[in-house]
Amino acid sequence: MKTLAELQAIRDKARMQMKMRGDNREAVRVVVGMATCGISAGARPVLNAFVNEIEKRHLENVVVTQTGCIGMCQFEPIVEVMAPGKEKVTYAKVTADKVARIVAEHLVNGNPVMEYTIGNVMK
Amino acid sequence: MSMLELSLYILDIAQNSISAGASIIEISVDEDTGSDLIIINISDNGCGMTEQQASRVDDPFYTTRTTRRVGLGIPLFRLAAEQAGGKLTVKSRPGRGTSVTASFVRSHVNCLPLGDISGTLAALIRLNPNLDFCYRQSLDGNSFSLDTKELRRVLDGVPLDNSEVVSWIAGYVNEQIELLSGEGNAKPGQNDLK
Ligand SMILES: Nc1ncnc2c1ncn2[C@@H]1O[C@H](COP(=O)(O)OP(=O)(O)OP(=O)(O)O)[C@@H](O)[C@H]1O
Numbered sequence: 127m128k129t130l131a132e133l134q135a136i137r138d139k140a141r142m143q144m145k146m147r148g149d150n151r152e153a154v155r156v157v158v159g160m161a162t163c164g165i166s167a168g169a170r171p172v173l174n175a176f177v178n179e180i181e182k183r184h185l186e187n188v189v190v191t192q193t194g195c196i197g198m199c200q201f202e203p204i205v206e207v208m209a210p211g212k213e214k215v216t217y218a219k220v221t222a223d224k225v226a227r228i229v230a231e232h233l234v235n236g237n238p239v240m241e242y243t244i245g246n247v248m249k
Numbered sequence: 250m251s252m253l254e255l256s257l258y259i260l261d262i263a264q265n266s267i268s269a270g271a272s273i274i275e276i277s278v279d280e281d282t283g284s285d286l287i288i289i290n291i292s293d294n295g296c297g298m299t300e301q302q303a304s305r306v307d308d309p310f311y312t313t314r315t316t317r318r319v320g321l322g323i324p325l326f327r328l329a330a331e332q333a334g335g336k337l338t339v340k341s342r343p344g345r346g347t348s349v350t351a352s353f354v355r356s357h358v359n360c361l362p363l364g365d366i367s368g369t370l371a372a373l374i375r376l377n378p379n380l381d382f383c384y385r386q387s388l389d390g391n392s393f394s395l396d397t398k399e400l401r402r403v404l405d406g407v408p409l410d411n412s413e414v415v416s417w418i419a420g421y422v423n424e425q426i427e428l429l430s431g432e433g434n435a436k437p438g439q440n441d442l443k
């Protein structure tokens with residue numbers, strides 16, 4: 127049973143961690159398309175997979191946000207990764223099982239997974 | 250384009266509320282075996298629509314007949330309801346907010362399952378930790394609710410998008426849904442958060 131006591135414990139632990147962290151690092155942004163086209167193509171599990179994977183690897187300077195329809199509905203779910211000082215990388219037809227690799231290779235090691243980018247998916 | 254779970258339509262209709270600048274979004278799912286209906290409501294305090302605008306989004310054919318871009322979200326939700334013997338209504342007042350209600354005949358062959366409601370709530374909260382979501386679900390008069398405003402009081406400054414907080418919320422909602430559907434022994438609401 128989930129109890130309020132449990133939630134309070136989570137709060138106290140989070141407070142300790144917030145104190146230890148400096149949050150002035152420049153963040154990498156992972157942007158998931160969440161318009162009707164994105165959601166119906168499977169954006170929800172992709173979004174939740176990103177958040178879980180980022181958490182599992184304790185990546186603290188990554189933020190996951192949403193955008194609307196960017197006019198390429200047939201390539202949804204679309205995920206854009208924007209790292210400071212680097213060109214935006216757009217992934218197309220992303221599924222939850224592609225997420226672990228994008229996180230490992232791109233977010234952790236800085237190498238975009240070319241195979242999953244929109245340019246390659248369109249071919 | 251279609252979706253296989255009612256919870257995905259809920260996520261999509263809530264996106265309209267977010268785009269409308271809402272700060273509070275209330276979602277309810279009421280299921281009643283007596284009347285054989287599922288009623289879903291999504292209400293917000295966003296910018297709202299004039300009567301004229303609201304009547305347009307309610308028309309599923311408006312999209313195809315105009316060159317102006319009109320979205321798919323409401324027409325698709327309406328279609329899902331109508332295909333399951335129900336209907337959809339939009340009530341809106343400019344500057345006040347919008348309320349979208351869809352009904353479904355539970356036993357209808359085309360009535361979609363509710364699906365992963367905790368996944369929908371987790372996605373909404375993760376992406377919008379500064380908005381308040383109030384979710385309520387009932388079955389034959391038994392109900393539970395989850396209100397981020399109340400959680401915020403407990404969390405006292407710790408953000409709602411903290412991953413352990415989101416997992417707690419998803420776990421809580423899943424447990425309460427199980428209790429509602431009678432898979433557990435306890436009654437829902439026994440673990441009332443208020
Ligand atoms: N909750 C709301 N508050 C204010 N305006 C709304 C609301 N819901 C819908 N609208 C208006 O109705 C329009 C149509 O909504 P609909 O969900 O059908 O499509 P969309 O959101 O524009 O695009 P899509 O859903 O395809 O991503 C919106 O663009 C908006 O102008």
Ligand SMILES: [Mg+2]
Binds near residue numbers: 162261264265323
């Ligand atoms: Mg919409």
